[in-house]
Amino acid sequence: MLEGHSGAAPGDATAMAMRIVVAAAELLGAERLVEISSAHIDGCLHHGDGGVEFAEALVRGGGQVAVPTTLNVGALDLLHPEVVRADAHKTSMARRQMDAYVAMGASPTFTCAPYQVGHEPELGAQVAWGESNAIAFVNSVLGARTERYGDFLDACCALTGRAPLHGLHLTENRRATVVVDARAVPDQLKGRDVFYPVLGTWLGLELGQEVAVIDGLPASTTRDQLKALGAAAASTGAVALFHAVGITPEATSLEEALGNVPAGRRVKLEAAALRSALDRLSTAQGAERVDAVAVGSPHFSEAEFEALARLADGRRFTVPFYVCTARDTLASVEAKGLAAPLREAGVEIVADTCVVVTPILPVEAGVLMTNSGKFAHYGPSNTGYDVVYGSLEDCVRSAEGGVVMRDEGMWSW
Numbered sequence: 001m002l003e004g005h006s007g008a009a010p011g012d013a014t015a016m017a018m019r020i021v022v023a024a025a026e027l028l029g030a031e032r033l034v035e036i037s038s039a040h041i042d043g044c045l046h047h048g049d050g051g052v053e054f055a056e057a058l059v060r061g062g063g064q065v066a067v068p069t070t071l072n073v074g075a076l077d078l079l080h081p082e083v084v085r086a087d088a089h090k091t092s093m094a095r096r097q098m099d100a101y102v103a104m105g106a107s108p109t110f111t112c113a114p115y116q117v118g119h120e121p122e123l124g125a126q127v128a129w130g131e132s133n134a135i136a137f138v139n140s141v142l143g144a145r146t147e148r149y150g151d152f153l154d155a156c157c158a159l160t161g162r163a164p165l166h167g168l169h170l171t172e173n174r175r176a177t178v179v180v181d182a183r184a185v186p187d188q189l190k191g192r193d194v195f196y197p198v199l200g201t202w203l204g205l206e207l208g209q210e211v212a213v214i215d216g217l218p219a220s221t222t223r224d225q226l227k228a229l230g231a232a233a234a235s236t237g238a239v240a241l242f243h244a245v246g247i248t249p250e251a252t253s254l255e256e257a258l259g260n261v262p263a264g265r266r267v268k269l270e271a272a273a274l275r276s277a278l279d280r281l282s283t284a285q286g287a288e289r290v291d292a293v294a295v296g297s298p299h300f301s302e303a304e305f306e307a308l309a310r311l312a313d314g315r316r317f318t319v320p321f322y323v324c325t326a327r328d329t330l331a332s333v334e335a336k337g338l339a340a341p342l343r344e345a346g347v348e349i350v351a352d353t354c355v356v357v358t359p360i361l362p363v364e365a366g367v368l369m370t371n372s373g374k375f376a377h378y379g380p381s382n383t384g385y386d387v388v389y390g391s392l393e394d395c396v397r398s399a400e401g402g403v404v405m406r407d408e409g410m411w412s413w
Contacts (some may be wrong), residue, residue: 013063025164039158042130055100066161090172128157134228160251175211175259178247183216204237232373284386291366296324
C-alpha cells in the first residue's frame with residue numbers, strides 16, 4: 001500500500017493514507033498495525049478549508065474506503081438547508097467536504113450516533129472510529145475496540161483498513177483500574193434519564209482517561225442512557241471506555257471488568273459529588289426565562305422521539321425547540337407518524353448536523369435549555385448561549401411557557 005498498489009483501494013490516495021497511518025503508529029510507539037473491520041469518520045465536518053483540500057486530494061488520488069464506513073455530522077443539514085445560517089463560501093466548502101467522503105464510498109449517514117442506524121461492530125471487533133461519543137459507545141456498549149481517532153487519521157484508517165495497534169485495541173489496556181460504587185444512589189434517580197449525563201460529567205471530571213467500572217447501575221439501564229453517560233464523560237474528560245457491571249459486554253462481573261486484578265482505587269458515588277456535576281452543566285444558574293431548547297447530542301434515537309411525542313402531546317411551544325437527529329432515524333419516525341405532530345407543536349427537526357457545530361440557533365444570544373450533557377458542555381463556547389440543564393420533561397415544560405422549570409428534588413438524598 002505504501003507503494004500505491006492495493007487490490008482494495010489502488011492509487012496515490014492509499015499510499016498517502018498509509019504513510020500517515022504508519023507515521024502515527026511510529027509516533028504512538030505501536031509495534032505493528034491491526035486490520036480493522038469498520039470505520040466512522042469524524043473528518044467530514046467543516047472546520048476550515050484545509051479539511052476540504054485534504055478530502056478532495058484523497059478523491060483525486062482514487063481513494064476508496066476499504067471497510068464499511070459511516071460519516072459523522074457535517075456542517076449542513078442537507079435535507080433542510082434553510083435552517084443553517086452560513087455564507088456562500090462556508091456552505092459550498094462544507095458541502096464539498098461531505099461529498100468528498102461519500103465519493104470515497106463512505107455511507108452518507110451524517111450522524112454522531114452511527115450505532116443507531118445499523119453500524120454495530122461485533123464484540124471484540126477491531127475498528128477505527130472518530131467522534132468522542134461514538135468512540136465511547138462502540139468501546140463500552142458494543143465491546144468493539146478502537147482508540148480515539150480524530151480528523152483525519154480516521155479517514156486514513158478507513159482507506160487502508162489498518163490502524164496502529166496500541167491503546168484500547170489491546171486487551172490489557174481495556175481492564176478497569178477504578179471501581180465507581182453507585183449502589184448508594186437511590187434507585188428512583190438511577191431509573192431517570194436525567195441522571196446519566198450528570199454521572200458522565202462527574203466521571204469525565206473525576207477520571208480523565210482512566211477506565212472505570214461502575215457497580216450498581218440497574219439491569220434496566222437503556223442504550224440511550226449509556227449513550228448519554230459516555231457522551232458526557234468523553235466531553236468533560238477523555239473517557240473512551242467505561243464498564244458497567246452486569247450491563248456492558250466486558251463486565252459480566254466486577255472481576256471480569258477488572259481483569260481479575262485488584263482495583264487501583266475505589267470511589268463511592270455520593271450526593272454532593274453528583275450535585276457538583278449537575279451544577280457544572282448549567283452556566284445560567286438562576287435564569288428565569290429560556291430562549292431556546294435543543295436536544296439530540298448525541299443524535300436523538302427513535303425511542304427518544306417516542307418519549308418526546310408523549311410529553312409534547314397537546315402542547316404548543318412558545319420558544320424554538322430543536323431536535324437533532326440522523327436522517328435515517330428521521331425517515332423512520334416520519335414513517336411512524338411521529339414527526340408531523342411534533343412539528344405542529346413547534347419542534348424544528350435538524351438532520352445531518354447539530355446546533356452546536358453550525359449556526360442554526362437564533363442570532364441573539366440568550367439561555368439555551370438542554371437535556372444533553374454534551375450540549376451543556378460545548379454550548380456556551382460554541383453558540384454564545386448560556387445553558388440550563390434539565391430532564392427532557394423539564395425541557396418540554398420550559399419550552400411551553402418560555403420559563404425555566406426544573407425538578408431538582410431528586411438530587412438530594
